[in-house]
Amino acid sequence: MRVRVSAAAPAALSWIEQGLVPDSVVRAGIRRLCNVRLVEIEAADAEAACRRTEAFVASMDTGPIAPLPWLANEQHYEVPAEFFALALGPHRKYSCAYWPEGTGSLAGAEAAALAATAERAGLADGQSILELGCGWGSLTLWMAEHLPVMAAAIVTAVAVMLLAADPLSRFVNAHLSVKLLALSFLILVGMALVADGIGFHIPRGYLYFAIAFSAFVEWLNLRAAKRRRTRALRAAEADAAHSQGGSGSLY
16 A cells, blocks of 8 residues: 655654654654554454455565665664664664563563574574674674673684784795685685585585595695705705815815
């Protein structure tokens, strides 16, 4: 059903947002719009509600998964982050909250909703979880707080990554064959992900074996190259010492 919007609506909304309209007038306008909407959708007619529900389900079955996602992103970032600090609770959970019996604050309702989500999803320590569309990270931060093994693993992984980033970068840049091997690993993992995306599953054991075997062969290659460089260096030192000794004997 198409909703008709008056030409004066944008100006009225602008006045309301600027605080120029008294709250009593705003509430009266909201009540009027709600009543108009209830009449439009025939809220008191059970048969009409059933028809609307069936039509909605049919449209969801045939419609796109995410209609107009670019508009959602634009609207989502229309306000600064400070606004959410004022409008939301400490968990920054803006999708919904859960108010079970005895909950008396927004912070408690947010925590209850996050706990219910984790319980229904069966989240537990030791799992690998990929969260998409995490918003302000409310669930991610909740998991890090309440699943200590997962939090420790994340912190440890990040610490190792930060400490090893520079040495590994220098090592890879100093050895062309290692750089090519790393790129090959990336291509291999990318192909496996593409294959999974089109429904063709590659057993992970095959990938792990190929990566481990290639790394082992490269390790042997590096050791052999190091030995060759050592022998070449010793030979050069011996030649230099022999040349110095020979030139000294002439005098």
